[in-house]
Amino acid sequence: MAAVRGALLKHLRVNATPLARNPNPTSHGLFALTFNAIRRRFCDEVKGSFLDKSEVTDRVISVVKNFQKVDPSKVNPNAHFQNDLGLDSLDTVEVVMALEEEFGFEIPDNEADKISTINLAVEFIASHPQAK
Amino acid sequence: MAFTLRSVKVPSNSVSLEEAKGRVFDFFRSACRSIPAIMDIYNLDDVVTASQLRSTVASEIRKNSHVTNPKVIDMLLFKGMEELNNIVEHAKQRHHIIGQYVVGRQGLVQDLNTKDEGMSDFLKNFYKSNYF
Numbered sequence: 001m002a003a004v005r006g007a008l009l010k011h012l013r014v015n016a017t018p019l020a021r022n023p024n025p026t027s028h029g030l031f032a033l034t035f036n037a038i039r040r041r042f043c044d045e046v047k048g049s050f051l052d053k054s055e056v057t058d059r060v061i062s063v064v065k066n067f068q069k070v071d072p073s074k075v076n077p078n079a080h081f082q083n084d085l086g087l088d089s090l091d092t093v094e095v096v097m098a099l100e101e102e103f104g105f106e107i108p109d110n111e112a113d114k115i116s117t118i119n120l121a122v123e124f125i126a127s128h129p130q131a132k
Numbered sequence: 133m134a135f136t137l138r139s140v141k142v143p144s145n146s147v148s149l150e151e152a153k154g155r156v157f158d159f160f161r162s163a164c165r166s167i168p169a170i171m172d173i174y175n176l177d178d179v180v181t182a183s184q185l186r187s188t189v190a191s192e193i194r195k196n197s198h199v200t201n202p203k204v205i206d207m208l209l210f211k212g213m214e215e216l217n218n219i220v221e222h223a224k225q226r227h228h229i230i231g232q233y234v235v236g237r238q239g240l241v242q243d244l245n246t247k248d249e250g251m252s253d254f255l256k257n258f259y260k261s262n263y264f
Binding site for chain 2: 032066067068081090091094097098100101106109112113
């Protein structure tokens with residue numbers, strides 16, 4: 001369902017990237033075309049595989065709110081799992097595993113230990129190309 | 133075969149509580165990552181959700197959270213690993229999983245601490261010690 005929403009948003013959002021022949025002050029002549037070709041490739045393909053932050057934030061917050069031990073009213077993007085939401089370390093690991101399941105990719109253990117707030121989780125997932 | 137990858141080759145020998153804690157979290161993560169396979173093997177999709185199973189595993193781990201001796205924690209982890217291996221390699225059956233990890237959460241008798249809840253306090257103290 002989130003994938004449908006993402007696909008719909010991607011379809012509706014119009015890319016405002018300029019076409020090939022724009023005056024680029026940094027590169028001239030021989031290199032202009034290749035640079036623009038690279039830029040267009042970066043715009044469409046690579047950027048397309050990252051999820052955007054607002055969508056990631058919504059999904060992360062909904063996963064945390066569905067967690068039984070969490071009080072939904074305290075959940076905000078700056079919430080710290082142990083300090084604000086009153087979870088212990090095992091609960092934190094469980095929340096990270098729930099996020100792993102939601103976004104469908106494996107978070108390595110050393111990275112998972114660093115995720116202690118919702119903001120960090122959103123940043124990590126948004127910067128990971130395999131997030132679905 | 134999946135179970136040969138996970139079976140413990142050498143029983144771990146934790147030096148400190150932190151190392152044991154790290155091993156507990158590793159075990160919890162491997163259990164959570166095998167939950168989709170378990171639900172597939174035993175056809176648990178109608179009975180329970182993955183997040184409920186995660187909470188069940190977390191509460192089982194939490195039952196032993198008061199232990200401070202790293203060697204005891206290693207032993208408990210070994211038993212947990214063995215149980216997980218048994219479940220994943222289909223050595224158990226559906227009613228085992230449902231009885232031990234699904235229904236018990238809602239009030240099966242084995243979930244209670246003492247079997248005889250209706251016993252008087254006098255008898256409980258009497259069974260515990262000579263002096264009360």
